[in-house]
Amino acid sequence: QKEVEQNSGPLSVPEGAIASLNCTYSDRVSQSFFWYRQYSGKSPELIMSIYSNGDKEDGRFTAQLNKASQYVSLLIRDSQPSDSATYLCAVFGNQFYFGTGTSLTVIP
């Protein structure tokens, strides 16, 4: 079992729709959770972090954390073609682990 699992996709949504990206993790001591966006050929860039159960909103992005279910998600509202990228989930407990990423395509 991998420490962090993501559906590799590809996930396709029409422009203006909500994109939902999911991530599960195996280490119950994990305390810090991050979402990164990575465009093809580029390095990851931080979208947002979340540390407490519940929702955290930043602009069009909402991160959701449920530690009991060991689940973290990212919602992108009003998806734009520029959101087309791979989204990486990262988890820190005793070590940092990244998922393999979910490829998102926003169709104009």
Add this chain to the structure above:
Amino acid sequence: EAGVVQSPRYKIIEKKQPVAFWCNPISGHNTLYWYLQNLGQGPELLIRYENEEAVDDSQLPKDRFSAERLKGVDSTLKIQPAELGDSAVYLCASSSHRGNLEQFFGPGTRLTVL
């Protein structure tokens, strides 16, 4: 504010040759990370420094990989000798301090071992 700087951006070497990568973190960032990323995979942590101390090097293949961060600022990652399977992108990231784990990545070094 300047971002994380890495050099070189690209490196092509033959197997069994040595190679070194350099990273300069964001000014004031005490924590530095080295990752490798294979195509279609997420970054895999090689080593994490808090200032000049390596606090997590459990995933660093120590038979051929070494790293240093002598003055707690810039860092060098070395592979000697390189193997075909080392071809990957090597990413450096930094975060401000132990309590803030939000990492900012450099552009990476793409290594090709022939």
